Amino acid sequence: MRSHGFMVYDTLFGLDADFKVQPQMVETYTVSADGMEYSFTLRDGLKWHDGTPVTSKDCVASIKRWGARDGMGQKLMAATATLEAVDDQTFTLKLQAPFGMVLQSLAKITSNVPFMMKEEHALTSPDEQVQEVVGSGPFRFVKEEFKPGVNAVYVKNEAYVPRQEPASNTAGGKVVHLDRVEFAWIPDTNTCANALMAGEIDFIQVPQADFLPKLKAAAGVKVEIFDPLGIQTVARLNHLQPPFDNPKARQAVLWATSQETALRAAAGNDPELFAVCPSMYPCGSPLASDVGSDPLLKQDFVKAKQLLKEIGYQNEPIVVLHVTDDFIISNQTLATAQNLRKAGFNVDLQAMNWSTLVARRAIKKPASEGGWHIFQTWFNGPDFLNPLEHMAIGAACDKAWFGWPCDEEIEKMRAAFGAEPDSARQKELAQAIQKRAYEVVTYVPLGTVYQPVAYRADRLEGLIKSPVPLFWNVRKK
Amino acid sequence: MWQYIIRRLLAIIPVAGVIAVFVFLLLHLAPGDPAAVIAGNTAMPEDVARIRVKLGLDEPIYVQFVTWMKQLLRGDLGESIYSNMPVTRLIAQRMEATLCLATASIIIAILLAVPMGVLAAWKAGTWIDHLVMIFAVFGFSIPVFVIGYILIFGFSIQLHLFPVQGFVSLREGLGPFLRTITLPSLALGIIYAALIARITRASVLEVLAQDYIRTAQAKGLSSGTVLIRHALKNASVPIVTIIGVGIALLIGGVVVTESVFNISGLGRLVVDAILSRDYPVIQGIILMSSGVYLLINLIVDISYKFLDPRIEY
Numbered sequence: 001m002r003s004h005g006f007m008v009y010d011t012l013f014g015l016d017a018d019f020k021v022q023p024q025m026v027e028t029y030t031v032s033a034d035g036m037e038y039s040f041t042l043r044d045g046l047k048w049h050d051g052t053p054v055t056s057k058d059c060v061a062s063i064k065r066w067g068a069r070d071g072m073g074q075k076l077m078a079a080t081a082t083l084e085a086v087d088d089q090t091f092t093l094k095l096q097a098p099f100g101m102v103l104q105s106l107a108k109i110t111s112n113v114p115f116m117m118k119e120e121h122a123l124t125s126p127d128e129q130v131q132e133v134v135g136s137g138p139f140r141f142v143k144e145e146f147k148p149g150v151n152a153v154y155v156k157n158e159a160y161v162p163r164q165e166p167a168s169n170t171a172g173g174k175v176v177h178l179d180r181v182e183f184a185w186i187p188d189t190n191t192c193a194n195a196l197m198a199g200e201i202d203f204i205q206v207p208q209a210d211f212l213p214k215l216k217a218a219a220g221v222k223v224e225i226f227d228p229l230g231i232q233t234v235a236r237l238n239h240l241q242p243p244f245d246n247p248k249a250r251q252a253v254l255w256a257t258s259q260e261t262a263l264r265a266a267a268g269n270d271p272e273l274f275a276v277c278p279s280m281y282p283c284g285s286p287l288a289s290d291v292g293s294d295p296l297l298k299q300d301f302v303k304a305k306q307l308l309k310e311i312g313y314q315n316e317p318i319v320v321l322h323v324t325d326d327f328i329i330s331n332q333t334l335a336t337a338q339n340l341r342k343a344g345f346n347v348d349l350q351a352m353n354w355s356t357l358v359a360r361r362a363i364k365k366p367a368s369e370g371g372w373h374i375f376q377t378w379f380n381g382p383d384f385l386n387p388l389e390h391m392a393i394g395a396a397c398d399k400a401w402f403g404w405p406c407d408e409e410i411e412k413m414r415a416a417f418g419a420e421p422d423s424a425r426q427k428e429l430a431q432a433i434q435k436r437a438y439e440v441v442t443y444v445p446l447g448t449v450y451q452p453v454a455y456r457a458d459r460l461e462g463l464i465k466s467p468v469p470l471f472w473n474v475r476k477k
Numbered sequence: 478m479w480q481y482i483i484r485r486l487l488a489i490i491p492v493a494g495v496i497a498v499f500v501f502l503l504l505h506l507a508p509g510d511p512a513a514v515i516a517g518n519t520a521m522p523e524d525v526a527r528i529r530v531k532l533g534l535d536e537p538i539y540v541q542f543v544t545w546m547k548q549l550l551r552g553d554l555g556e557s558i559y560s561n562m563p564v565t566r567l568i569a570q571r572m573e574a575t576l577c578l579a580t581a582s583i584i585i586a587i588l589l590a591v592p593m594g595v596l597a598a599w600k601a602g603t604w605i606d607h608l609v610m611i612f613a614v615f616g617f618s619i620p621v622f623v624i625g626y627i628l629i630f631g632f633s634i635q636l637h638l639f640p641v642q643g644f645v646s647l648r649e650g651l652g653p654f655l656r657t658i659t660l661p662s663l664a665l666g667i668i669y670a671a672l673i674a675r676i677t678r679a680s681v682l683e684v685l686a687q688d689y690i691r692t693a694q695a696k697g698l699s700s701g702t703v704l705i706r707h708a709l710k711n712a713s714v715p716i717v718t719i720i721g722v723g724i725a726l727l728i729g730g731v732v733v734t735e736s737v738f739n740i741s742g743l744g745r746l747v748v749d750a751i752l753s754r755d756y757p758v759i760q761g762i763i764l765m766s767s768g769v770y771l772l773i774n775l776i777v778d779i780s781y782k783f784l785d786p787r788i789e790y
Contacts, residue, residue, distance in 0.1 A: 071521070111519050127531050129561055147570055148560035149749045150741035186642060186739045187748070194629055194641045195739070325752070352508065355754050359510030362522055377518055391519055401521060 002113060003183065003205075003469050006170065007154045008049075008135035009115035012040065012059065013107035014171030017465065019285060019385065021107040022171035024163065025054070025116060025136070029103075035421045038093040038102055039086075045161040048118055049140045056091035060084065061122035063093075063106070063114060068126035070112040072105040072389050075418055098419035100426065101388055108389070109170050109468055110382040138162070138174040138472045139181065152183045154471075167464050167473040174472040177462070181471050196221060196454055203455040205469050208327060209268050212452065220458035227467040229282040229381020230275065230448035233266060233328065234392050235336055236403040237441065238373050240364055243316065248307045250441035253374075254295040255304040256343035257336070259447035265331040267449045277448040280393055280434045282381040286423075287430040292438035296445065304343035317348040319367035321360060321375040325353045332446055333376045340374075361402040375402075378449070382467055386426075387433045388418050392443040405442040482779065489771045496767045500760050501545060505538050511558050511754040532558060545760070554764070555757035557750075564761035567746060574644045575742035578665065578734065579727055581658050583720070585666030586673055591716070593670070594677025595709060599700075601682060609674060616671025621730050625664040625737035632660060642739035661738040665730045669723055676719040680712035687711075713784050721777030728766055 014024040023029065027043040046054035060083055067073035067080075079099035085091045093102065106114050115137075121130045133141040139154035146152050162173040184201060186192040189208040195201045197218040207215055207223070216223045235253070243249035263274035277283040278293030295303075320337050323329045337347045348367075352360065357375060365371040384390045394400050394414065395407035410433055417429040437443075455463065462473045512528040513520070529535045533544065548555050554564035597609035633641045639660050645653040684690065685708055693703045732744035743762055750758035781788045 069524075071519075111517060127527060131561070147741060148557070148562060148567065149746060150570075184739075187745065188736045188739065190626065191629070191642050191737060191739050194634060195643075198633060198637070198641045200641055200643065353752065355510070355514045355752060356508040358513035358516075358518075358525075359508060362510075362513060362525055379518065383519060399521070399523075401519075 002109075002111065004141070004152060005113055005115045006137065006468055006470055007139040007181070008133055008137045008141045009117060010046070010135065010137045010174075011107065011113065011115060011170065013103055014169065015107050015109050015382075016168040016171040019169070019382075021103045022165075022168075024107075024171060025059075035098065035100070036095045040091055040093070042089045043161070043163075044089075046136055047159050048136050049134050049157060049159075051159070052118075053088070054116065054136050055088045055119070056085040057088075058119045058122065059116050060091050061119040062116045065117075065122045065124070065126050066112060066114040070108075070114070071391070072101065072108060073112070073114065075099070075388060076102060076105045079418070098421065100421040101386065101418055104386065107170075108382065109466075110380045136160075138176045149185055151185065154181045154183075155179060162472075167470075169464065169466045170468065170470065176472050177475040178471060193454075196456065199456065199459075202460055203453065203463075203469070205453055206451050207454040209273065212270070212273075212454075215454045220456055221454060222457035223452045223454045225272070225450045225452045226463070226465045226469075227381065227451065228284055228465070229385075229467055230450040231328075231378045231380055232277075232282060232384050233262065233332055233376070233378045233446040233449055235332075235374055235376045235444040235446055236361075236392065236401075237443065238371065238403050239405045241366055241371060241373055243308075243311060243313050243318075244373060246311050247440060248311045249313065251295060252304040252307040252343060252345075253340065253444055254438070254441055255298075255300050255307065256339045256345075257296055257444055257446070258299040258339060259296065259445070261339065262332045262335045262446040263449065265335040266328040273450050273452070275448045275450070277445065280384065280390065280437060280445055281386070281430065282384055283448060285381070285385055287386060287427055289431045289434060291431045292435035293445075295438070299339075301343050308344050313344070315346045317367065318345045318373045319348045319350055319371070321357050321372050322349050322351045323354050323357050323376070324351050328378060328449060329354075329376050336374070336376060336446075364404070376446070380467055381448075386417070387414050387430050393433060393437050395437070395440060395442050400442075403443065405440060407436065407440045407442070410436050410440065410442070478779075478782065482775070485775045485778070489768065489775075492771060493764065493768060497546070497549065497760070497764060498542075500763045501542055502538075504754075504756050504759055505541065509754045510534070511756065514753050515559065545757075549764075554761035557758050558755050559753060564757050567758060568743065568761060568765060571741060571743045571746045573646060574740050575731055575735070575744060577644075577647065577654075577658055578661055578731060578740060578742060581662035582665040582669060582727060582730075582734075585662055586669035587720070589666065590670040590673035591677055591709075594674040594716075595681050595704060597674070597678040598681035598685060598708075599704060601678075606678075609678065613671040613675045613678075616667045617675075619668075621664055621668055621733045622737050624667055625661070625734060628660045628664055629737075644738075644740040644742070657740075661734050661740060664737070665727065665734045668730060669727060672723055672726070673716065673719055677712070677716050680715045681708050684708045684712045710784070714781055717777055717780050717784060721773050724770060724773045728770070 010025050012025050013021050016022050025042055025046060026040050029040045031038055048054060067077035079095050079097045080093060081096035082094045118134055121132055124130050138157055138160045140157045142153040142155060156176045156179050162175045165172040167173055192204055193207060193211040193215055196204055212223055215221050237244045237250050239245060259276045267274040275283060278290040278297055279288040281287040322333045337349050340347050360372055361375050363371045367373055387393050391401040395405040395410040397406035413429055413433045417426055420426050459477050460474055461477055462475045464470045464473050512532055512534055513525045515528055516525045556563055557567055593609045597606040600606050629641055632638045639656055643657055645657045647654045690707055693707050732748055735742045735744035747762045
């Protein structure tokens with residue numbers, strides 16, 4: 001969906017290769033001295049795929065629609081007093097409360113991305129799907145050829161006016177050299193790899209780890225890591241249910257964890273495909289830090305057992321939800337279960353597919369009544385770039401992400417981070433939040449897995465390195 | 478005869494009704510929540526709750542059932558929860574590939590199995606018979622995806638004779654169509670052929686032991702005439718039965734074959750729908766498959782009359 005969005009729609013701002021915010025649809029913008037008023041002017045020549053010009057009214061409606069659904073967007077809208085079109089190319093945003101993440105919010109590249117759409121479409125209820133796909137991005141969607149679950153077809157948007165800067169992540173000039181791009185869903189990973197090797201397809205977004213050696217050895221095929229942040233793998237504990245309503249039990253899990261074991265289980269033994277990462281923000285990103293991570297990095301079953309003894313753990317079953325249809329989550333869950341057993345937990349591993357898990361994890365009842373204690377998943381790196389976006393670091397009790405950690409201190413610091421315009425101070429706050437999150441154990445970071453892409457290097461050039469597969473700048477050799 | 482056909486056609490209605498109830502209950506009582514799948518990993522609990530309300534999944538199960546049945550009685554299978562497209566349109570988009578695959582598989586299976594089974598019976602106890610039975614055992618024992626991967630490795634990766642994956646419609650030319658349909662239908666057909674070959678051999682063997690066959694041979698008829706006109710025709714009722722019953726096997730095989738060869742047919746549609754709990758799509762496809770299955774059984778029953786005039790309805 002996100003890749004589809006970047007093909008068809010454009011964004012006001014993009015992120016460059018260093019994850020710095022750069023204007024995209026916006027030509028110029030100004031920020032008042034107190035950081036409370038923003039004015040944005042759109043570039044000349046922006047047009048929708050139906051030929052009508054992009055106006056500031058379209059952008060205002062699009063931001064409001066996105067702001068009703070996205071977590072960062074909701075925070076931005078909560079801090080916003082007015083968001084208004086001044087003329088066809090200019091609109092202003094006035095804050096009622098300090099919010100230091102305005103530009104970062106508008107430049108975000110992961111769910112949900114603030115794509116700009118026509119006002120008439122953006123006015124659709126945020127809970128309803130927009131039926132027409134009319135963007136202003138570098139490619140046009142060919143609705144007539146769309147087969148859900150099979151393929152989506154895009155053709156070059158001849159009217160698109162790219163920026164002059166070189167392409168860099170989602171920022172810079174989106175110059176299209178391909179007349180037609182087809183996204184094909186190939187569910188069988190073996191078939192997908194074979195199709196690439198046989199030259200029937202040109203690019204695989206996520207080749208399965210088992211096939212990487214075969215793909216690396218194939219003539220004309222290149223396997224490369226495009227996403228410098230990787231995916232962040234996590235174990236989530238249910239803070240509502242004993243024993244994990246007690247921080248000591250959660251810390252016991254931290255002491256029992258070995259990121260390296262979890263990562264090798266998920267990514268194999270190729271060190272290029274994983275990295276131990278003690279930071280709750282992606283390693284290599286601006287806010288990354290190892291503060292507070294000692295228990296995670298020094299696996300110690302004796303300490304874990306001692307903590308369980310202190311809380312009087314009586315061998316009650318710990319229900320661990322085991323997703324079997326995701327290679328990474330499945331293998332990591334098995335590694336976690338093994339470490340928990342070694343630490344003295346009585347693990348009840350319950351196998352299920354992902355769609356069952358997403359329903360089960362919403363249940364707040366005790367495990368004996370259909371609830372759970374631990375589940376594992378992963379997030380894209382950009383989801384964790386700052387404590388405001390970071391779903392797993394938050395501790396807003398009932399309003400927190402599944403697992404419902406509850407810590408007033410963390411939430412106060414997150415709010416302060418959001419209001420803070422100064423990047424140095426933001427970094428201090430981010431570290432303080434991480435330190436506290438490790439104490440509370442809002443979640444257990446299990447490290448970074450790098451998922452390479454595989455493509456026909458003998459046919460394609462100019463692919464952009466980004467967490468999102470992007471197809472502007474790409475040429476056929 | 479016509480009364481029988483009409484009676485059988487009418488009997489499809491209550492059977493389809495029972496299937497509809499079971500399918501609905503099984504799906505809705507199984508764990509999983511389409512709202513949670515739609516909302517995605519980063520959704521908050523309130524997002525999931527809002528989508529549940531929008532989809533009507535917060536209603537009691539009997540209300541959801543009545544709503545669906547009302548739609549069904551109007552001939553409306555509903556809309557996909559994910560693509561918002563009508564289920565009938567989704568099925569229509571995928572029907573051609575599955576029909577082509579199933580038909581080609583049956584043709585390959587019959588063309589392979591019937592001669593093999595007849596030959597094995599005719600040469601019972603010889604190396605030909607043993608060879609056919611070894612084929613039957615292997616064909617029936619090896620999963621379709623293994624056969625699929627072996628065919629892909631041999632004919633696509635090594636010999637470059639066929640594409641690894643995909644499906645090209647017959648409308649785009651016979652050549653491209655045959656190139657994409659050959660390997661998948663061979664993979665599926667082999668399994669089916671193994672089953673038919675075994676039954677054909679057993680039936681023909683039984684008939685060959687009958688007195689009238691001996692009489693025919695004593696009259697001086699050629700081996701071919703005895704085998705085709707006298708033995709095979711009288712052995713055909715169990716063979717036709719197994720071909721009909723095997724359609725169910727074929728439906729299961731299509732799901733796997735379509736995944737292995739990346740054919741965008743109904744099999745893949747139903748797998749994707751099950752994984753994402755797209756209830757209307759699953760219900761629609763199961764209902765349609767059940768209808769097809771019932772119809773094929775009817776055709777098989779009717780064919781008995783033509784194969785064996787002693788059978789009366």
